[in-house]
Amino acid sequence: MRRVVQDLGFAGAGCLTTACQIHLTRECLTLFSGNELCLGAALGSWLCGIALGSSVGAWLARRSTSPGTSLAVALVLLSASCMTLLRLFRSLAGVGPGELPGALSLLLAGAVLVLPGAVIAGALFPLLCADSGASGDPQPVGRVYAIESLGAAAGGAFVSVWAAGTLSPFMSLALCALPALLFLPLARIPSSAWAVRRAAGLLPAILLLGAAASGLPSRLDEWSARLRFEQLTTGERLKASADTPYQRLDLAEREDQFSLYADGKLLSTFPDPWRELPRAHLVLTQHPAPRRVLWLGSSGLLAAPAALRHGVQHLVIVDMDPGIGALIVPRLDEGARAALADERVRRVSGDGRRFLRETEERYDVIFSDAPDPLTAAQSRYFSLEFFRLARERLADGGLLALRLGGSFNVADPFTARRLLSTLATLRQVFPGARALPGAGTFLLGATDPDSLLLSAEALRRRFQERDVRDPQFHPAQFAAAFETAQVGQLEAALENGPAPSLNLDGRPTVMLSGILRESLIESPTSVAWLERLLAVPAWWWILLCLLPGLALMAWVAFGRKANERRRTAVVAFAVTVAGATGLGLEISLSLAYQTLAGSLYRELGFLLASFMLGLAAAGAPLRAYLMRRLATERMLAAWMLLFAGFCAGVPALLWAAEGLLPFGAGRAVLLALVFLSGAGTGVTFPLAARLSQPVGAGAAAARINRADHMGAAAGALLVGLLVLPVLGWTGACLLFAILLFQAAGLLWVAGAPSASPN
Numbered sequence: 161m162r163r164v165v166q167d168l169g170f171a172g173a174g175c176l177t178t179a180c181q182i183h184l185t186r187e188c189l190t191l192f193s194g195n196e197l198c199l200g201a202a203l204g205s206w207l208c209g210i211a212l213g214s215s216v217g218a219w220l221a222r223r224s225t226s227p228g229t230s231l232a233v234a235l236v237l238l239s240a241s242c243m244t245l246l247r248l249f250r251s252l253a254g255v256g257p258g259e260l261p262g263a264l265s266l267l268l269a270g271a272v273l274v275l276p277g278a279v280i281a282g283a284l285f286p287l288l289c290a291d292s293g294a295s296g297d298p299q300p301v302g303r304v305y306a307i308e309s310l311g312a313a314a315g316g317a318f319v320s321v322w323a324a325g326t327l328s329p330f331m332s333l334a335l336c337a338l339p340a341l342l343f344l345p346l347a348r349i350p351s352s353a354w355a356v357r358r359a360a361g362l363l364p365a366i367l368l369l370g371a372a373a374s375g376l377p378s379r380l381d382e383w384s385a386r387l388r389f390e391q392l393t394t395g396e397r398l399k400a401s402a403d404t405p406y407q408r409l410d411l412a413e414r415e416d417q418f419s420l421y422a423d424g425k426l427l428s429t430f431p432d433p434w435r436e437l438p439r440a441h442l443v444l445t446q447h448p449a450p451r452r453v454l455w456l457g458s459s460g461l462l463a464a465p466a467a468l469r470h471g472v473q474h475l476v477i478v479d480m481d482p483g484i485g486a487l488i489v490p491r492l493d494e495g496a497r498a499a500l501a502d503e504r505v506r507r508v509s510g511d512g513r514r515f516l517r518e519t520e521e522r523y524d525v526i527f528s529d530a531p532d533p534l535t536a537a538q539s540r541y542f543s544l545e546f547f548r549l550a551r552e553r554l555a556d557g558g559l560l561a562l563r564l565g566g567s568f569n570v571a572d573p574f575t576a577r578r579l580l581s582t583l584a585t586l587r588q589v590f591p592g593a594r595a596l597p598g599a600g601t602f603l604l605g606a607t608d609p610d611s612l613l614l615s616a617e618a619l620r621r622r623f624q625e626r627d628v629r630d631p632q633f634h635p636a637q638f639a640a641a642f643e644t645a646q647v648g649q650l651e652a653a654l655e656n657g658p659a660p661s662l663n664l665d666g667r668p669t670v671m672l673s674g675i676l677r678e679s680l681i682e683s684p685t686s687v688a689w690l691e692r693l694l695a696v697p698a699w700w701w702i703l704l705c706l707l708p709g710l711a712l713m714a715w716v717a718f719g720r721k722a723n724e725r726r727r728t729a730v731v732a733f734a735v736t737v738a739g740a741t742g743l744g745l746e747i748s749l750s751l752a753y754q755t756l757a758g759s760l761y762r763e764l765g766f767l768l769a770s771f772m773l774g775l776a777a778a779g780a781p782l783r784a785y786l787m788r789r790l791a792t793e794r795m796l797a798a799w800m801l802l803f804a805g806f807c808a809g810v811p812a813l814l815w816a817a818e819g820l821l822p823f824g825a826g827r828a829v830l831l832a833l834v835f836l837s838g839a840g841t842g843v844t845f846p847l848a849a850r851l852s853q854p855v856g857a858g859a860a861a862a863r864i865n866r867a868d869h870m871g872a873a874a875g876a877l878l879v880g881l882l883v884l885p886v887l888g889w890t891g892a893c894l895l896f897a898i899l900l901f902q903a904a905g906l907l908w909v910a911g912a913p914s915a916s917p918n
Contacts, residue, residue, distance in 0.1 A: 166295065166347040167307050170288055172339030174311030175318070176232060177281040178772065179336035180239040181206050182319050182765045183329045184274050187246040189764075190388075190408045191261060191269065194423040195671075196536045196760070198266055199747055200880010205270030206278040207743065207873035213282020214866040220283060221290035229345045231287070233364045235280045236337045240330060242273040244380070247388040249273070250424075255391075285865050291347070301864065302782070302846035309776035309842065311339070316769030324403065324762045330377035334368055341365040392424060404483035405762040406537070411487045418491055420484065427484075427531060430462050431493060433632040438641045440466040441633055442596075443527045443561045445623050446604060446613055450525045452555065456512035456541070457529035458484040461492070464499040469628050475505045476521075480530070480758070482509035511758025513546060514823060522555040528562040532674060533578070539668035540755050542582050545818070546665075547589040547605065559612075560590065560605040567597045567646070578673035579650055581660040588662065595650040598642035615644045665755045665818065667888030701886065702895060705878075709733065709902040716910050727793065727851075730910040732867040734796060734903040735848045739868040740875030741807060741896040742841035746771050746834060747879050748889050752814050753830045756823070770831050774838025775845075782846050791850035797907035799847065803840040804900035811890040841868070 181203075188202040189195075245252065246269065253265050261269075285304065292300035315336050323332035345361030371377065389398050389410050396412035396419055403409075410421040420428045429435070440463035444450045451473045455463070460477035461484075467475050477500075479485040485507070489500065499505065508515055512528070528550070530541035540546060542562065550560045564582060566575035579601055586593040592609025596602040604612055613619050616638040623635045654660070661669040712733055716726050750767050754760040760767075810833060817826035817833075849864045875896075883892045 162347060163295065165343055166291070168339065169343035169347045170292075170304050170307040171311030171314065172341075172343050173232065173284050173288060174308035174313075174772070175315030176235060176337050176340045177284065177308075178312040178315040178765075178768060179319055179333050180235060180277055180281065182316060182768060183243055183333055184239060184246070184277065185764060186329070187243050188266075188269060188274070190423050191246055191249055192266055192423075193425045194407050194535045194537065196751060196754070197880055198270075199750065200876050200878075201266045201270040202274050203743065203747065204873045204877035204880065205274040206281075207739075207869045207876055209275040209278025210282035210285075211866045211869035211873060212275075213279040213284075214286060214863075214869065216279065217283035217286030217865075218863075221286045229341065229361070229364065231280050231284050232337065232340045232344060235277055235284075236333065236341075236368070238280060239277045239333060240380070242277055243329060243333075244384045246273050247384045248391065250388075250391040282865065282869065299846070299850070301849035305842075305845055305849070306776050309772045309838075312772035313769040313776060316765040316767075316772060318765075320763050320765030320767075320769065324405075324765070328378045328381035330381045331372060334372045334377050337368060338365060341368060388424075389421075392421070394419065400487055402483045402487065403762070404481050405759040406481045406483070409481070409483050409487060411491075418488075420487065422481075422484075422531070425531075425534075428459060428462070428488075430488065430491075431496075432462075436462045437466050437630065437633045438637050439463065439529070439563065441470075441623065441628070441630070441635075442602065442619065442638060442641050443559075444470045444472070444525060445619050445626070445628075445638075446561065446606075446611075447525050447559045448557075448611065448622070450559075452521070452523045452525075454478070454516075454521075454523040454526045454553070455529065456480065456515075456527065458488065459529045460527075461485060461488055461500065461507075462496065464502075464505055465495055466630060466633070468499055468502060468504060469630055470626065473504060476508060476523075477505065478508045478510065478512045478515050480510070480512045485509065513540060513549065514756075514758055516546075516549050516553055518823065519553065521553070523553060523558060524555055525559045525561065526550050526554060528560070530562070532565045533663075533668070533670045534674040536668045536671055536751050537754055537758070537760065539663060539671040540665055542585070542670050543663050543665045543668070544585050544588055547586055551589050551605075551607075554607055557608050557611065558606070560586075562586075562603050564601050564603065567599065567601055567643075574673045576653075577660065578670045580654055580657075581663050581670050581673065583650055583654055584660050585663045587654075595647070596642040597646045597650060598640075601650070602642060614647050616642070617644075664888060666752070666814070666890060667885065669885065672885045701882070702898070705895060705899060706902060709737075709899065709906065713902070713906055713909070716906060727910050730906045731793065731796070731848050731851050732863065734800060734907055735844060735864055735867040736871030736874075737899045737903040738800070738803065738841050738844035739871030740878075741803065741871075741900060742771070742837050742875070743872040744875035744879040744883070744892060744896055745807065745810065745837040745840075747876060748884065748892050749810075749814075749830060749834050749837065751884070752818065752889060753827070753834075756818055756826050756830060767831075767834055770834040771838035774835040774840075775842035777835075778839035778842030782843055791847050793851065793907045793910050796844070796847045796851070797904040799843050800900050800904035800907060803844075804897045804904065806836060806840065807893050807897035807900060810893045814889055844868075 185199065185202045188198040192198045249269055250261070253261065253268065255261050255265065288304045289300045292304050297303050318336065319332055342362065342365045385401060386398060394412060396414040398410060399413045400411045401409060407422045412419045412421065418430050419426060436459060444453065444467060450470055453467060453472050453475050455467065455475065455477045458479050458481065461479065464475065464477065489497065500507065528541050531538050533539035533542050554560065564579060583593060583595055583603060586603055586605050590605030593603060593605040594612055594614060596604065606612055613622065619638045620635040663670045712729060716730060750760060753767060813829060813833060817829040821829065845864060845868060879892055883895065887895065
C-alpha cells in the first residue's frame with residue numbers, strides 16, 4: 161500500500177511542476193502580446209532552472225531527511241508569486257504606455273520570474289529518486305521518471321482540457337498542487353504513526369483546500385488582472401475580460417467608446433467609422449462587382465453595414481476568435497446588429513485558415529484583416545501557404561486584400577523590411593500584386609492585375625458609379641486612405657533591391673521584423689546586436705552546434721586513459737543532445753500545430769501532456785526490459801540513430817499534415833509527432849540512468865537530470881529565438897538529426913564490446 165501512495169506522490173509532483181510550467185509560460189505569452197518567441201525564453205529558463213535544481217536536490221538527497229513536501233509547498237507559493245509579478249512586469253521593468261516589451265525584457269522575465277521556481281522543481285526529482293531507492297526499488301531513476309511523466313501528462317491535460325476557461329489560473333494551480341501535498345507526506349509517515357503526526361504532515365494540503373474553498377485564488381486572479389490592465393495607463397475603465405483559446409482579451413470603455421485589447425495590445429476601437437468604413441469601402445470598391453465576399457477577422461462585425469451597401473449578396477465573416485464577438489456584438493449599435501442579422505450575412509466562429517481549407521465556396525473578394533504579424537499565429541495570415549490557399553478560393557477575376565501597419569518610407573528599417581517581404585511573398589502567387597501605401601499599407605493580389613485601381617480618383621469614380629450611399633462616408637476620404645503619389649515605390653524597391661526572404665509558415669520572417677521593430681524602441685543597441693547575429697550565415701550556426709561533439713570525439717578517439725571519465729562524458733553528451741532534440745521538436749511541432757489549428761494559448765498544456773505521455777509510455781516498458789538485460793553504450797547509440805531518422809522524417813510528415821491531409825488527420829499526425837518526440841527522450845533517459853547507476857540513485861538522477869534539462873534549455877532557447885527564424889522547421893529538424901547522428905557515433909566509439917556494469 162505504501163508503494164502505491166509513494167507512486168501517487170511521484171505523479172502528484174509531476175502534475176504540480178507541469179502546472180507551474182504551463183501557467184508561467186501562459187503569463188509570459190500574455191505579457192509579450194502572444195509572441196511565441198517567449199516559448200523559447202520561458203521554457204529555456206524553466207529547463208535551465210531544473211538543471212540547476214538537480215544539483216541542489218542531489219545535495220539534499222545526501223541528508224538524512226528529505227524535504228520533498230517542503231519543496232512542493234515552496235514551489236506553489238513561489239509560482240503564484242511569480243505569476244502575479246509577471247502581471248505587474250510592465251511597471252517593474254519600466255515599459256512605457258503604448259510600448260511592447262522587447263527582447264531584453266523577455267530574457268529578463270524568464271531569468272527572474274521563471275527560473276527560480278524551476279530550481280525548486282528540479283530539486284524535487286533527485287529527492288524522489290532517493291526515496292524510491294530507499295524503499296528497495298532496483299531502478300529508482302527510471303521508475304520515478306516514468307511515474308512523474310504520467311503525472312505531468314495528467315496535469316497538462318487537466319489545465320488545457322478542463323481548467324482553462326473554467327477556472328482562474330491560480331485556482332487551477334492550487335488544484336494541481338493538492339495530490340503532491342497530500343501523498344508526498346503520507347508516503348513518508350509510517351502507518352503506525354500517531355494521528356497527530358499524520359495530520360501535521362497533511363497541514364499544507366488542508367490549508368490549501370481551505371484557501372481554495374474561500375475563493376482566495378479567484379480573488380487574487382481578479383486583483384492582479386485589474387492591475388495588469390491598469391499598467392497600460394489608457395485612462396479607460398475595464399468592462400470585461402476573457403481567456404480564449406487564442407489570447408487574453410480585455411474590453412475597456414471611456415465616454416461610450418470601447419477599446420479591445422488582446423494580450424495587452426490594442427486590437428480595435430468602436431464605434432470608429434473613420435477607421436472601419438474607409439477600409440471596407442476601399443477594398444470592396446477595388447472589385448467591379450463584389451457579390452460574394454469573405455471577410456477574415458473580427459473587424460468584419462463592425463464593417464458589415466458598409467459591406468452590404470456594395471450590392472453584396474453573400475457576406476461571410478469569420479470571427480477568428482469567438483471571444484471577440486462575444487464581447488463586441490452586444491455593445492454594437494442597432495444598425496450594426498441589424499446588418500449582422502441580415503440573411504445575406506453568415507457568421508462563422510473559428511480559425512480563418514481552417515475555414516479556407518475546408519470550404520468549397522469561391523469568392524469575388526477575400527479580405528484578410530488580421531492584426532500586424534507580431535506573432536507566428538498572426539504571421540500565418542501573411543505567408544506563402546496562406547496566399548496559395550486564398551488563391552484557390554477566389555473566383556475568376558477575384559481579389560485578395562490585406563493590410564499592414566506602417567508605410568515604406570517610415571524611419572525604422574524593419575517596417576520596410578516587413579512590407580517588402582510580404583509583397584515579395586504575395587507576388588509568388590499573384591505576380592501583379594500591388595501596394596497602396598499610407599498610414600497603413602494595403603496589399604492587393606488579383607487574378608486579373610489590370611483590374612486594380614491605384615489612385616483615389618479611380619476609386620471615387622467607381623464608388624459613385626456604383627451609387628453606394630453611406631451617410632458616414634464620402635468618396636473624398638479615399639484620398640486620405642492612401643498616398644497616390646507613393647504608389648509604386650514599394651514595388652520599385654522590391655525590383656531594384658536585394659531579394660527579401662519569403663514569409664513561410666515554418667519560417668515567419670515578418671514576425672521577426674515586427675519583434676525587432678518593437679525592440680528598437682526599448683534598446684537600439686540590443687537590436688543592432690541581434691541583427692548581427694541573424695546576419696551570420698546559417699552554416700556557421702550549424703558548425704557551432706557541432707563543435708562540442710567534435711571536441712568530445714577527438715578526446716574519445718585519441719585519449720587512452722580515464723576510460724570511465726570518457727564514457728561518463730559521452731553518455732552525458734548523448735543525454736544533452738536528446739534533451740535538446742526533444743524540446744526543440746516540441747516547440748517546432750507546437751508552432752506547426754498552431755499553424756494548422758489556429759490556437760496555442762489554451763492548448764499548450766495539451767501538447768505538453770502529449771509530450772510527457774510519450775516520455776512515460778517509452779520509459780515504462782524499457783524499465784522492465786532493463787531488469788533482464790545489461791545496458792550498453794552501443795544500445796544507446798542504436799537508439800540515437802533511430803531518433804535521428806525520426807527527426808529527418810519529421811519535415812515530410814509536417815508537409816503532409818499541413819497541406820495534404822484533412823484537418824482531423826493532420827491534427828492527429830501532429831499530436832503523434834509530439835508524442836514520439838517525448839518517447840525519444842523517454843527511452844534515452846532510463847538507458848543513460850542505468851549506465852550511471854553505480855554512482856548511486858540520487859547522484860545518478862541528478863547527473864542525468866542535469867544533462868537532460870541543460871540540453872532541453874539550450875534546445876528551447878536556440879530553437880525559439882534563433883534556429884526557427886533562421887532555418888525554419890525543416891532546418892531545425894535536420895540539425896537535430898545531425899546532432900543525434902554525431903552522438904550515436906560517439907557512443908559507438910566509446911562503448912567497448914563489454915557491457916557497462918549495472
